[in-house]
Amino acid sequence: MDGLLDAAAKGARLDFDTAQALYRHADLHGLAHAAHRVRLRKHPEPIVTYVVDRNINYSNVCVCACRFCAYFRPPGNPDCFVLSHEQIGKKIEETLELGGTQILMQGGHHPDLPLSWYEDMLAFIKGTYPIHIHAFSPPEVAHFAKISGLSTAQVIARLKAAGLDSIPGGGAEILVDAVRSKVSPNKCSARQWLRIMEEAHAQGLRTTATMMFGHEEEPDDRLRHLFAVRESQDRSLRGARGGYTAFIPWTFQPENTNIAARKLTSVEYLRVLALSRLVLDNIDNVQVSWVTMGPKIAQLALFFGGNDFGSTMIEENVVRAAGVSFRLSRQEIDRLVLTAGFTPRQRRMDYSQVPQAQTAAAQEALA
Structure with missing residues (x-):
């Protein structure tokens, strides 16, 4: 094991x-040491x-009925509910006042909203606010294609x-169809x-990748997921279009869901997490999950x-609905990072750093 970890x-x-x-x-500490290297x-x-952002769920109407949701x-x-432009605008204004640089927007698979509704929402936001829109996971894109009769591209x-x-990168759960057919058919x-x-990458859009684990998958299915993401990144990088900026693994939260599973341990x-860093050698950033782990x-x-x-997740609703309600301000994140021995830096979606003067101004405004 030591030789494999060192390699x-x-x-x-x-x-x-x-x-x-x-x-x-592998020994847990050996695995950690290799991943940290x-x-x-x-x-x-x-x-x-x-990143300082807010999760905005524009609607909770969904015909998927995923068992984990x-x-x-x-x-x-x-x-x-379906949020109005006015309601969305108010949430964005609050985010900007807190120094936010982006919003993450996701909703359910609404059977009655046409593609034009989503286009109008995006146009309203872009025409009104200077903010990055990180939105619509692959299952939503697939749903929009189905209701519009268009291809996903x-x-x-x-x-x-x-x-x-x-x-x-939402909606990935576990990228093994035998598992998906049980939890999100x-x-x-x-x-x-x-x-x-990969279609998004080919069109110049960066994306993230996630993995929700600890529900009805086997441990080897988690590995299959990692290798599927790695191979996908290989294909996108061959096209020199950027690909995935980060990988975010997080644990399934069973409370209030239709899956009877124990909560995984830390x-x-x-x-x-450590294995993700070792396998995903072509993805630069690995994100920790304080939202589910504390x-x-x-x-x-x-x-x-x-x-x-x-x-910072100024607003988060989906995980909270499953009984988890950790909350952190940007000052608390700064303190946690500093006390762990690192220097905190606010970033954008593409991992470029926000100028420190801008960050300091936002912190001063909050104080």
Whole structure:
């Protein structure tokens, strides 16, 4: 194991069997040390980044009925909503006042909203506010294609023309169809998810990739997911169009869902995080998940391969609906990063850093 970990830390590309052996048998601290060495090789500066943004759920109406989701409401439910432009604008104004640089927008698969509704929303935001729009995961793009009769590539092109800046990695869950058929049977397949991301890359849009694990998958399915993302990034990088900026693994939260699963331990989370850093040698940034694991484990995760603290999440609704409600301000993130021994830096979606003078001004305004 030590020899395999040392080779991985020095840049040797892992094959599936080696990754499997490390996942099953490597010492936890040895795995962490190797992942941290890779992180330092890619990012030798002692900096941990984060983005100031807000998750805006423009609607909770969804016909997918994913078994892991506690947030959606079926059409006709009295709790259904669709945000107006005025409501969205107010949320964006609050985000900008807090020094935010982007919004993450996601909603359900609404059966009655045409593609033009989403285009109008994007055009309104871009025409009114100086903010990056990170929106519409691959299953949403697939849904828009279905209701419009267009290809997913055509949908991406129209959304980009309307103002879409990048695409989040939601809806990946586990990129193994045998698992998807059990937990989210009405969403796009694993192959479609990857193809939509690669179509976005080909059109010049950067994206992120995620993995939600700890529900009905087997440990080897997590590895299959990692290798599928790595191969997808290889294909996009061959086209020299950028690809995935970051990978974000997070643990399934079972409360209020239709899946009876135990919550994974912090050790199980950290093991997957470290392995992600070792397998995904072509993705520069690995994000820790304070939203699901809490701030202390997120601090520790910075020594298991993580170099990014994620988002301030001024607003977050989906994970909260599953019974998890950690909240951190940008000052708290700064403190956590500093006390872990790193320097915090605010970033944008593409991982360029926000000028420190601008960050300081936002902090002063908050004080």
